[in-house]
Amino acid sequence: MERKQIRRRLARRRLSSVTLPALALLASAGLALSACTSGATSNGGSSGTTGAAPSAPGASTAGGTISIFVIGGKSDDPFWSKVKRGVDDAAKVVQANGGKVTWLGPQNYDNLGPDAAKLILTAKSQGATAVIGADWVPDAQDEAFKSVSDSGVPVFLYNSGGADAAKTVGALTYTGSDELLAGKVGGQFFAQKGVKNVLCVNTLPGAVNTEARCEGISQGISVSGKSTQLPLPSSSFGNPTAITQAIKATLLKDSSIDGIVTISTQDADSASAAIEQADAASRVKLGTFDMDDTQLERIKAGTQLFCIDQQPYMQGYLAVSQAFAYNAYGLLLPQSPLLTGPAVINAGNVDQALAGAKAGVR
Known part of the structure; x- marks a missing residue:
């Protein structure tokens, strides 16, 4: 492309x-x-x-x-x-x-x-x-x-x-x-939570911003773990079903993956569905760049680890x-x-983020 x-x-x-x-x-x-x-x-x-x-x-x-x-x-x-x-x-x-x-x-x-x-x-x-x-x-x-x-x-x-x-x-x-810095912070947060093998789902491979995000994740977790990128073809862009199935297949193929991060909130929704369909919720922690009400509600419910807010x-x-x-x-x-940014939204500060979202500023 x-x-x-x-x-x-x-x-x-x-x-x-x-x-x-x-x-x-x-x-x-x-x-x-x-x-x-x-x-x-x-x-x-x-x-x-x-x-x-x-x-x-x-x-x-x-x-x-x-x-x-x-x-x-x-x-x-x-x-x-x-x-x-x-x-x-x-x-x-x-x-x-x-x-x-x-x-x-x-x-x-x-x-x-x-x-x-x-x-x-x-x-x-x-x-x-x-x-x-x-x-x-x-x-x-x-x-x-x-x-x-x-x-x-x-x-x-x-x-x-x-x-x-x-x-x-x-x-x-x-x-x-700064996208590279944001990725590093996300990788470090994964490491703090004991995650060892992160899959960075990139639905826009080759784009400067998304590559920087995935590279930052890899650098941030490198002290105690690793991260690999799942580059999906441009035909998957905007196709939640295709993204869900690709992530699900990767999880079923590699049981060592215990963390997933996506480059956008839409992809995080697909990743959440993939984790559930692969019956991997007990081992895989989810994070994403950017945030919306759905991400915050999942963090509140304990089904998502974090999102990175700019x-x-x-x-x-x-x-x-x-x-x-x-x-x-x-x-x-x-x-x-x-x-x-980056501001990492997690279980410790999600209530404040939800209040900001209700006010229309988060």
Whole structure:
């Protein structure tokens, strides 16, 4: 499979720890939330609600009103709705100080890279004073990001790309998850629980992010165990039955496997079914990257060991907070990347995660 196609498929899958308020960044700038501000971001290309520009806090480094554009996924995507919740909460401070935050997202993920590049350029053409975006498909998006940064408008990467990508496109920083590190943490957690032989199910073999996740698992458990990858053909992508049967067959063939980790929550559902069908629940512990209500409920019930959360709410909140602080005051944190994960959700903290999920931020 060609790299662009793999990345596009990966993006679709993803466009598929205790949450902290994260107010410290804004408090350092001496800001306070306005009780009379709605805080909703504008969507698409609409103007949104913008307060009167004050003489100092709302002014950008260029002397105009702050206008932050955020390129994200579909707002009805469960993952991206949490990112947008973080963006909306941070937007309250921006709007209270006379600026505005505009969310731009694609109609679908069929042509993600080129569509995202167009949105980046749209933000530039509409007078953005800062652009926040995920570098999902570098081959298609990097030139657009460079066009923005080369014009003097600060770029902030989040969610996808990493510190190296930020340097490539001239972004000031990256906020999000490090997939290799996340995998290492997952492997170490398996080892702590006595797991010796982990199967990493990769339904997008060859993709940079998924390979990093499985490699991290292998590195993390290497002190006391091992991990092998089960690469499934692209024809299995999005086919729960095919994935379940492939995992089941592997479990029946190798009785030494006592741990399974998947690259997404959808695959974790398939793995859970496979473990049950193979009558292996007593020996096989399940973990996954990312999280949803189903994963949390299984952890609560004791039928799943963990999930690795990259805290999407924090990605949106911190990215907007940083863009505002830089536009308004020239403030920039020295940490890059600024990691929002990994956060391992397990039996010890699942209740807190469930509370966050009910609030719409986990």
